[in-house]
Amino acid sequence: MEKLSGKMKKFIHKETILTDIKKAALNIFLLTLEDNQISEAINPGQFLQLKIKGKILRRPFSIFSRSNNTIKILFRVCGEGTKILSEMKPQSKLDIIGPLGNGFPLDSKSPLFIAGGLGVAPLNFLANEIKNSGKFIYGTKHENEFVALSFPETTKHKIIKISEEKDKKNVCDILPEHLENTDTVYASGPRKMLKKVADICTKNKTTCFITWEERMGCGFGLCQSCAVKTRAGYKMTCADGPVFNINELDWHEH
Ligand code: FES
Known part of the structure; x- marks a missing residue:
């Protein structure tokens, strides 16, 4: 390696x-x-x-x-x-x-959050800290998997919820129609979803940051169990990530 x-x-x-x-x-x-x-x-x-x-x-x-x-x-x-x-x-x-780990850049003027399943956790936190309002698209498989989002009054993100069970589509199906006027996409969720989001944002030339998940041992750069293939070689998810710009990762490997 x-x-x-x-x-x-x-x-x-x-x-x-x-x-x-x-x-x-x-x-x-x-x-x-x-x-x-x-x-x-x-x-x-x-x-x-x-x-x-x-x-x-x-x-x-x-x-x-x-x-x-x-x-x-x-x-x-x-x-x-x-x-x-x-x-x-x-x-x-x-x-x-x-x-x-690192963290998301917070300087987006018109953010679009794409949360899949439990990927909602880091994005709920992020949406609380980003000053400018945007859209928050939150998808689950089933209706009973939605958790209540918590944003302060000052953040006026528009929330769009979509469940595969009820709406018969997922967050990636509606992503393209929300990219106009978005300067940065922040995505967190299953790997299959992230791959699709990366593909859509690459084609649309939209800046996109994702959180990457790997099995972890130490959590701070010592055990090398969380290696992820990037265009600049292997990096460690725990210390170099878990947040990556989609352009950093080698998507052919994932
Ligand atoms: S979890 Fe040990 S190096 Fe990342």
């Missing part, structure tokens, strides 16, 4: 308190952590590594939103680790590391 990239950045390692956990949609939970250090330092697109009781490896989680003294994490129960997490009680302690 070619030489891997990846730079270790400063992060915070601490024990925090889980203050709330609630069901947000079918099989999806919203967890609130007490914190006033990482919440201040973290940017949309960056992530946390959580230590789940009984599990050796930490797991990466995107941030859904933050306030002065809390961080919210959205996750789907899809295995033993996330099942344990979903059953934790308020006031439990959690060992966390963050902020990790």
